Structures are given as C-alpha cells and as structure tokens.
Amino acid sequence: MAKAIVTGLAVLIGCGVAEQTAATFQLVGVVGGVVRVEVPDSTSEVAFLGKPQLLLGSSAVLAIPLGTESGLHEFAVIPGEPGRAFGVVEVVAKDYPKEYITIEDEEQVSPSAKTLKRISRESQLMRTAYARFTAHPQDLVPLVLPAEGRKSGVFGSQRFFNNQPRKPHSGLDIAAPVGTPIKSPAPGVVVVTGHFFFNGNTVMIDHGGGLVSMMCHMESISVQEGHAVERGSILGTIGTTGRSTGPHLHWSTSLQGERIDPEDLMRVVNSSYDGSASGGEPADVE
Ligand SMILES: [Zn+2]
Structure with a gap:
C-alpha cells in the first residue's frame, strides 16, 4: 500500500x-x-x-x-x-504562548559589547554543529525524554526577558533538582561540550540524518567530544548554569540546522514504535 x-x-x-x-x-x-x-x-x-x-x-x-x-x-x-x-x-500557523521572564543579571538581558563578541563566537560554533548532516540513523526509535521532571517550558513560546522581546524558545524545558541525570535521547556522537554564556554547560549530540540534540544549563558534563553514546547514556546532570532562573534541562532538537519542537518530534518519530525494538519494555504476558 x-x-x-x-x-x-x-x-x-x-x-x-x-x-x-x-x-x-x-x-x-x-x-x-x-x-x-x-x-x-x-x-x-x-x-x-x-x-x-x-x-x-x-x-x-x-x-x-x-x-x-x-x-x-x-x-x-x-x-x-x-x-x-x-x-x-x-x-x-500555530499560536505559541507568550512567556514573561524576570532576569536579575542585566548583562544576561542586554549584554555588553565584549560579551556580545563572546556570544557571537559561541553562536557560530553551535550553528556549525547544528549544520551537520551525517549518515541517517539506524536506531533512532524510540526517542526518549532525556530527563525525568516537570515540563516547565515549551518550544516556540514568545519570550520576554524583563519585558524585552527575544527569540522564541528553542527547546523543551524540564525542571528537576540539581544533580538529576541527563540521558541521551537516542544513539549518537558527542560533537560539542563547553560552557556558554546563555546556555551554560552544554552538550550537543549528532544523531545522524541532520538531527542534532543540545542539552543546556547542566551542572556537570560526563562525556567528551568524539564519544559515541547510546540511548540512555548519561551525559551529565541537571543544573542552572548560564541564563537560567532555576535548575532545569533545556533540550533543543534541530533538523537540517533549524530548531523544531522536541515533543512533536518524539510524537511523530515514535508513532510507529510498537515497543519491540531495543530499549522497549518486554510484554509481561502472552
Ligand atoms: Zn529552555
């Protein structure tokens, strides 16, 4: 058919x-x-x-x-x-919600010229990682949530920091205590680790086929660039580094260099998953 x-x-x-x-x-x-x-x-x-x-x-x-x-x-x-x-x-079109956030550190809302240079360098590095297009993944399904916790921010919301409009929210936020493990949502290769001005401690993973994940605001990082990771591999722990108002994981998913909604991606990618592939729970009765 x-x-x-x-x-x-x-x-x-x-x-x-x-x-x-x-x-x-x-x-x-x-x-x-x-x-x-x-x-x-x-x-x-x-x-x-x-x-x-x-x-x-x-x-x-x-x-x-x-x-x-x-x-x-x-x-x-x-x-x-x-x-x-x-x-x-x-x-x-889709109506994404508006979100108003108060940031105490004014430098994180209206950065100085020196900081803007740093931000520009970091953006370029992330753009390069997001632009990767490696072999299509063989084992992407199921795509799993990288952390357990409360959903505290959705993709696409129109954000206002101290009432100033900024770019739409580029990922999914999951709030959980500092130290909560962050897992790889699927197999891949670690392509970026580092500390960034807005994103704090960050790990980026190339899953193949143009799909790249980014984890931000981490307390600790436990992988290195070049490491291969499996679905569920520990990448580090939840923190509140960078521009963040409390401990949470920010998870961005990017396809072909453009951020897309991680929840929509999970729903669509996993839609044909019957639980029998690796990583699924075995049925307990016949
Ligand atoms: Zn976020």
Whole structure:
C-alpha cells in the first residue's frame, strides 16, 4: 500500500489511491513541527524546503522550521516512482504562548559589547554543529525524554526577558533538582561540550540524518567530544548554569540546522514504535 503516515496535528488528505491515480502525498503540518511520510524503500533522499530530510527506514521526517510561510510546500522523493515522486505539505500557523521572564543579571538581558563578541563566537560554533548532516540513523526509535521532571517550558513560546522581546524558545524545558541525570535521547556522537554564556554547560549530540540534540544549563558534563553514546547514556546532570532562573534541562532538537519542537518530534518519530525494538519494555504476558 502506498500510504502516508501522518499523526496527531498532521492530517492526511486524499491518501490511499496513489497507486491508481498517481496522486501525490498531501500532508498538513504546523510551523515548528514535523510530519512523517512513508516513502519507497529505494528512496535515497527526500528534499523539502531546499534541504535533504531525515530518513527513517521506509519513511521520511520533514522539518517545518519556525518562520516557514503558511501555504503549500512541495517535497520530492528521490529517486521517484510513478505516482510517488513528490508530495505537498500544507503548512499552517500555530499560536505559541507568550512567556514573561524576570532576569536579575542585566548583562544576561542586554549584554555588553565584549560579551556580545563572546556570544557571537559561541553562536557560530553551535550553528556549525547544528549544520551537520551525517549518515541517517539506524536506531533512532524510540526517542526518549532525556530527563525525568516537570515540563516547565515549551518550544516556540514568545519570550520576554524583563519585558524585552527575544527569540522564541528553542527547546523543551524540564525542571528537576540539581544533580538529576541527563540521558541521551537516542544513539549518537558527542560533537560539542563547553560552557556558554546563555546556555551554560552544554552538550550537543549528532544523531545522524541532520538531527542534532543540545542539552543546556547542566551542572556537570560526563562525556567528551568524539564519544559515541547510546540511548540512555548519561551525559551529565541537571543544573542552572548560564541564563537560567532555576535548575532545569533545556533540550533543543534541530533538523537540517533549524530548531523544531522536541515533543512533536518524539510524537511523530515514535508513532510507529510498537515497543519491540531495543530499549522497549518486554510484554509481561502472552
Ligand atoms: Zn529552555
């Protein structure tokens, strides 16, 4: 069956007849989120918004960065097959919440010229890591939450620091006591460790296929650049380093150099997970 897999907020339109009519895939997704589409096994690349997308076996995960214009955007399946060579994603806007945060250290709201230089250097380093596109992951599913705790901030919220507007929140915040372990959400390679002005102690992991995780505000870091990690490997512990108002983990997920919603990514990537792959719980009864 040629059918597109779409879950949750994504809605499938006019599927199930692709074999007869050469109809295209048509999907709906929100800005800041992802959509998943089933593609032929022979697919070597799926291109969307000018970039190759993450391939997971016989499906592709298409990233819709914040700022993508609402409306129809085409994607291409390479090499194509009759009726399955391309499709369309209808991108719809999403109302993200507003968040007002008070920061006591004014330098962290309106940094000095010297600090701005440091921030610029650090941003460049992170951008380079986010731009990585290594081999597609073989064992990404299930993607697991990197820490246990209370969800204290969602992706995409419009942030105001001391009433001054700043960039939308680029990840998911999980609040938990200092020292709580932070685990790798999936296998990968550690590509950045360091202490950064805004992000504090930070670890970045390349999971492959353009998917890169970043963990921020850590108390301690227990991995080194170049280390391979497994799903669940301890990366360090939760802290409140950098621009932070209390102990929490900030987890960013990036696809093709653009931050996307970690919760949406987990929901979509794990949507076909039946619990039988490595890392899943065995069934206790037949
Ligand atoms: Zn955060």
